[in-house]
Amino acid sequence: MNSKTYSLISSVVFFSSLGNVLLSKGMKQIGEITTFSPSALLPIFIKTFSSGTIWMGVASFLVFLVSYLLLLSWADFSFVQPVCSIGYAVVAVLSYFLLGEAISPIRWVGVLLICAGVALVSGTEPRTVAD
Amino acid sequence: MSVRIAVFIAIVVITGTAGDISVSHAMKRIGEVTSFRPAVVLPMLARAFRHFSMWLGIGLMAVAFFSLLALLSWADASLVVPATALSYVAGAFGAKFILGEKIAPVRWAGVVLVCAGVALLSFS
Numbered sequence: 001m002n003s004k005t006y007s008l009i010s011s012v013v014f015f016s017s018l019g020n021v022l023l024s025k026g027m028k029q030i031g032e033i034t035t036f037s038p039s040a041l042l043p044i045f046i047k048t049f050s051s052g053t054i055w056m057g058v059a060s061f062l063v064f065l066v067s068y069l070l071l072l073s074w075a076d077f078s079f080v081q082p083v084c085s086i087g088y089a090v091v092a093v094l095s096y097f098l099l100g101e102a103i104s105p106i107r108w109v110g111v112l113l114i115c116a117g118v119a120l121v122s123g124t125e126p127r128t129v130a131d
Numbered sequence: 132m133s134v135r136i137a138v139f140i141a142i143v144v145i146t147g148t149a150g151d152i153s154v155s156h157a158m159k160r161i162g163e164v165t166s167f168r169p170a171v172v173l174p175m176l177a178r179a180f181r182h183f184s185m186w187l188g189i190g191l192m193a194v195a196f197f198s199l200l201a202l203l204s205w206a207d208a209s210l211v212v213p214a215t216a217l218s219y220v221a222g223a224f225g226a227k228f229i230l231g232e233k234i235a236p237v238r239w240a241g242v243v244l245v246c247a248g249v250a251l252l253s254f255s
Contacts, residue, residue, distance in 0.1 A: 020208060021208070023203060024208035027204040028204070030204065032205045034205075066172070066176070069158055069176065069179065072158040072159070073161060073163050073164040076232045077155040077222060077226040077230060078223050078227065078232045078234050078238060078242070080155075081151065081219060082238075085219065085245045085248075085249060088213055089248075110213075110250070110253075113247050114249060114252070115248075116244050116248075118241065120238070120240050120241030123237065124237055124238045125235075128232050128234075129230065129232055129233075
């Protein structure tokens with residue numbers, strides 16, 4: 001894997017994780033959506049898009065999206081998708097150390113399997129199709 | 132896991148994967164981006180947006196995104212985010228049969244490990 005591919009994968013992983021955390025935080029502040037009628041959804045929609053946390057989440061996803069698109073201009077989707085799953089392992093480890101979340105042994109096994117899988121995929125040639 | 136959560140996860144996975152495959156198809160059409168300067172990147176992205184598969188992919192991703200937003204309002208991100216990664220197997224098959232990518236045995240093994248790992252991560 002070259003440094004260009006490595007840099008963009010890092011950007012994809014960081015900003016997608018940040019975006020998910022911010023959106024989750026923002027939507028929890030808004031509260032549970034229990035009905036899907038247009039009249040009930042409109043106030044929720046307005047509330048959602050007047051939240052600063054939601055907009056920061058959207059901005060993170062925008063950076064993620066541009067990095068992801070550029071990466072896909074040369075790298076296989078079947079390379080990019082599994083390699084970027086390292087983000088789940090990073091989020092789990094950060095949740096453990098920074099947020100003090102409990103991680104069960106079975107989830108630690110999951111983290112290890114993801115790391116092993118990413119190691120295998122990242123050892124393959126990032127591109128298998130010609131222009 | 133409730134039926135409602137399972138249904139929403141299925142919608143997020145299927146539309147999200149199809150969107151990724153479609154967008155990947157559009158980006159391959161424009162060719163490799165070799166510089167990250169905005170003067171280079173922006174015109175290339177603009178060219179990508181002239182492909183139908185880019186818009187199809189964005190439409191599918193939008194469905195996945197708003198389904199995910201709704202889902203995150205009542206379900207824990209620590210369950211939803213790992214579960215939506217069931218798309219790894221779907222993504223690899225889509226890449227092989229739609230995009231024509233050659234998936235070596237080592238890559239398949241990696242995809243299976245990642246998929247299993249993500250599934251285990253969704254247990255509490």
